[in-house]
Amino acid sequence: MLAVCLLFVGIVLIQNGVCNLSGVDKKSAAVMNIFTGGLSLFINGVNLAQGNYYAAGTGLLFGFTYLFVAANGIFNLNPVPFAWFSIFVAVNAVIFGTFEGFLGIPEWGIQPDIRWAGIWYLWAILWATAFIEDILGKKLGKAVPVLQVAEGIITAWVPGVLMLVGKW
Numbered sequence: 001m002l003a004v005c006l007l008f009v010g011i012v013l014i015q016n017g018v019c020n021l022s023g024v025d026k027k028s029a030a031v032m033n034i035f036t037g038g039l040s041l042f043i044n045g046v047n048l049a050q051g052n053y054y055a056a057g058t059g060l061l062f063g064f065t066y067l068f069v070a071a072n073g074i075f076n077l078n079p080v081p082f083a084w085f086s087i088f089v090a091v092n093a094v095i096f097g098t099f100e101g102f103l104g105i106p107e108w109g110i111q112p113d114i115r116w117a118g119i120w121y122l123w124a125i126l127w128a129t130a131f132i133e134d135i136l137g138k139k140l141g142k143a144v145p146v147l148q149v150a151e152g153i154i155t156a157w158v159p160g161v162l163m164l165v166g167k168w
Helices: 001-023 026-049 053-075 080-103 114-134 143-164
Strands: none
Touching: 001 026, 001 053, 001 143, 026 053, 053 080, 080 114, 114 143
């Protein structure tokens, strides 16, 4: 299920970055965020039902991220609540990256894999950009959408495809 989720996280990150760079209105960009957030809710609902709480907990951070982005785009909401949510997720991403990348989580059958440290740490940086821009007031310009595209490819699309074809 992770591979499927990553595939869609990849496209939504790429799409969000490209839409931000090209000035596409946020309502139009919200559609893929709803699809990806909804898919994540479904997949992680299944994880919860199966008792895989770690996968559900980490996966729902993504689901709520994309649903939050969609709601902000559709309803033109104040970005501050999303920024606070994002810094919470960024801190957790550092924790999960440390465990998955270096320490492992034997209770969930997770062996240390340095690739996951890199992926989680890159996600932490991306989530932190909302806090930097909307709470600290430091505008990062085109760096954020470029980061979205790059991370969509490197941290989600490529790993998702590799997992789907059994090469991860």
